[in-house]
Amino acid sequence: MTKQRIYYTKPSIGEQEVAYATDAAKNGWGAQCYDYLDRFEAEFKAHLGVKYAIATSSCTGALHMGLSALDIGAGDEVILADSNWIASASPIVHLGAKPVFIDIREDTWCLNEQLIAAAITPRTKAIIAVHLYGNLCEMQALLALGKRYNLPIVEDAAEAIGSIYHGKRAGSMGKFGAFSFHGTKTLTTGEGGIFVTNDDALYERVLTLSSHGRSPTQTKQFWADTVGFKFKMSNIQAAIGCAQLERIDELISRKRDILAYYRQQFSAIDGIKINPEPDNIVNGAWMPTIVFAKNMGITRELLLRLFSEENIDARVFFWPLSAMPMFEAVKTNTNAWSIPQRAINLPSYHDMTNEDLERVANVVKDCVKGCVKIGVKNMAENNRFIEQ
Ligand SMILES: *Cc1c(COP(=O)(O)O)cnc(C)c1O
8 A cells, every 4th residue: 555645845724814815805805905915014024023025926026026126137146056946046037137156055055155255246236145945044244245345135035934043034134035925835825925125215116116117106097107017916815824924933833843853863863964053043944954974875866766665755955056057057066066966855844744754754764774784885886776
């Protein structure tokens, strides 16, 4: 009998989400058409501790408008880590600018702040700090660099709701922050995102851009002051978001408990790194991820095969973006190119049972035991073993 499938992520939708969505679908029109949207933005601002929020159709859209409002365009460069989901880079390209990919740190898998200064040119217009898998970028160093070179630090916090850096929530520290409420994220509205900032002028610009370029002070109907965007969240999506926000602490703490379980299970195995949580950091634990030391000989391909044999949905660590055909390969980003070959994302959805968690942990533990037993000494040897 095949074991029940364990998905890597799945939203937790309760009665309240259904009730609010139903209410929005029935009554959220006419004079009420922005009620849930206004409430969602207000409550998200309060959760994060920021002045302004604009709900969007996606995080990609929020990034696109924010970068556009920073006047990033043709010929400009934006620095970000090579290990990333494509969504952080595509708005840069659509604006006519060039993403400059730098290597990641070995511990947090986020951009290595020590490599930034060397990548800055007269064309550099911004640095995007992506808090990968809930792990936090070195914000103190990044903000200091931003000040020194007069460059905005943008936070892509799509994966970092619940992550806290020295008392400040991810997404609240940079020039602006962007979040995603895609179905795979900790808080979901189906599809959706939000733009957040503490900067008055930037907020005004993005507000205008988000309304097809119509300024909020414009009194003429159907009159656009500039060419803008249409990346809006609907009131029905916001209704689901309001219900999710009421449970945000619970949603985050369940993610953190799952990460803590995996950390404990693998703590005795030398050579496994998991999402870190150093002093003064709270990790929102969006995606528990393990990276094996090179000398263990354990590869992504082996892990994928073992997980699939157990009917468990494991996901690969992000490919280096610079390896994709539309960009120029930056093979000197050695961590970004090497880590994905010996790493895997582990399932972490709210309603996983203890047995589910145990099944996942056992695949990893058995894999390590098995590799030790057959004496695999390096990844090349392991790949030969898989091919047989
Ligand atoms: C999910 C994600 C995005 C994209 O979010 P959408 O809402 O799908 O646009 C952007 N950046 C990161 C880091 C993500 O994980």
